[in-house]
Amino acid sequence: MSSAKQPLEVPDPILGGFHSYQRVQTPRTGRVLARWLAALGVIVVLAGFLPWTQNIRSYGQLTTLRPQDRPQTVPTTIGGRIAGWRVREGQLVKKGDTLVEITEIKEKYFDPELVERTREQLEAKVAALEQNEGKTVALGDQQDALRAGLAVSLDKARNKVEQTRLKVNSDEADLRAAEKDFAIAQQQLGRQEELYRQGLKSLTELEQRRLKFQESTAKLQGVENKLGASRQELINSQLELTSLGADYQDKLAKSESERRSAVAYQFDSEGQIAKLRNELANLRIRSGFYAIRAPQDGYVVRALKQGIGEIVKEGEDVVTVMPIAPELAAELYVKPMDVPLLSVGREVRLQFDGWPALVFSGWPGSSFGTFGGRVAVIDNIDSQGLYRVLVTPDRTQEAWPQQLRIGSGVYGWALLDDVSIWFELWRQLNGFPPNFEGVPTNGGKGEKGKIAAKEDKPVFSDEEETK
Known part of the structure; x- marks a missing residue:
């Protein structure tokens, strides 16, 4: 017990006259812990000056940039009775291939001649x-x-x-x-x-x-x-x-x-x-129209009608076809307060469901399993209080996985300005918006995430950019 404790090396001139004070001893473990805490505090203070990339987090799903690449339901132009199926689910079909054959149900068209x-x-x-x-x-x-x-x-x-x-x-x-x-x-x-x-x-x-x-x-x-x-x-x-x-x-x-x-x-x-x-x-x-044909190359995803002899009405959907090699895009939803911070061409990092990843949102360069993208479309109207943003693959970075499927979940964060960690903590505690001074040059973060403060460039969607 005595080996673990030592008397004070420098007696206090004021308290040294007290008998109880002279018997008090400081444990060595406490001093070590104090030194560690002091060192940790210094590290935390120094870490507060490290750079941190601000970002806007959002969640969505995979879709396609072009409407013709999305899953398409093939309707029947005329009403009739299903006479036979020429495909099965999951089968690859070419444009013009017969999917379903129907026969006439209106008496004025019964005559074969x-x-x-x-x-x-x-x-x-x-x-x-x-x-x-x-x-x-x-x-x-x-x-x-x-x-x-x-x-x-x-x-x-x-x-x-x-x-x-x-x-x-x-x-x-x-x-x-x-x-x-x-x-x-x-x-x-x-x-x-x-x-x-x-x-x-x-x-x-x-x-x-x-x-x-x-x-x-x-x-x-x-x-x-x-x-x-x-x-x-x-x-x-x-x-x-x-x-x-x-x-x-x-x-x-x-x-x-x-x-x-x-x-x-x-x-x-x-x-x-x-x-x-x-x-x-x-x-x-x-x-x-007695033969319902594939409108484009793709895979038969689902048959919406079953069996032989079932009656289909005019304009009723019969089968769903998924086009081949669609141009994928991430459909993300952001809050209205974050929309002014986004612009067409801004860099976005994406994490796909089912794909292993190690994410450091503030240090995108240190993340593993994330993929790059660029903002392509920003909707001008909201959808249930959120604004839709379409993100396409960044051609200058690694390609998106081939195993991705339309409809799977995706988590993304748009990269904004580089600030200090202490500033980001202070912003988060006060609920302030991210630092924003203008629209990024070079179609994204510019040089190492810096914002061109003097360039007052408006935010456009891809349709307005085309105009």
Whole structure:
């Protein structure tokens, strides 16, 4: 017991006079511990001046940068019944390979010769249209013939009117001559009767004169009748000339009506032909939808429908295909207060689930099993209070493992400024944000993580960078 304890080497001038103080001894272990604690304290103080890389920690999952590289569900364009599967889950398929075959369920498409019958209807309609075009041409020729016949008939009728008018003039001249002859015969008869009463003329001569007078009277009456008939014939020829135009106009109107009906039928037939062509094209395209084909090269991940004979609706998903060799990206979610600290091109360190790693977040160069990345996209809208950030592989550093799969978890931290450890502890205790002075140059941390304080470069997403 006495060997483990020693008296004080330098007695205290004040307490040395006390008996109890003189009996107190200091253990050697305590002195050693005190020295170790002092040395540790010095080390801790010195370590506080060591550099520390500030970072933004976040967790997410693996996805792809391009939408076409993500798992794709293949729907059916038309409704139908599953007739047979041509692939199995996990099978590699090429673009255009048949995945599933379906059969028709709509009764209007049951006819196996529907495409051929529709084509025959189209050909028949086209032939009918050609014949109708011939009818239209014939009706046009008929109208031309009617117009030519009208011109000839009008000339003929005009000639007949003129001929009848000349005949009337001739009959009027004959009438004037017959009237004069009648007047002379009447005067001669009067003188003959006077001479007969005086006994100068015989009864025979008187009767001869009376006979001539009767002949003149009959001639005058015949000429008057002939003139009346000529005038009536002139009126009839004029009426015929007038009615001739109306008659031909009626024929032309009827022919024009038939021609317009033929033209209307032609337009209607052209519309029906266009409709039949559209229907025929739709049927041919629809026949190609009976085989659901792979939209791109990939692996069949999951069959969303099972068995044979199951009914699928129009636009319903049938199978999921995972594209080959997708361009992977880490989908991380950060807090709104950390978004201003990020920029496109900033360096990020990633740790993947299932991949062994030894992480020192403040000393990324000392970490093991982490992989480099660069910020490629920063969303402009939040998702349930967090902002999505897409990180792509850093081509200048080690490649990401080939065993990674879309959907696996990933832990990442974006590297910011280099500060002292004591400053980082002080910031964490006070809840202050990381040190931020500007946007990094050279697309990342710049030279050893320093920030360009004078360069006020805005933060863009990859879409805005492209613009």
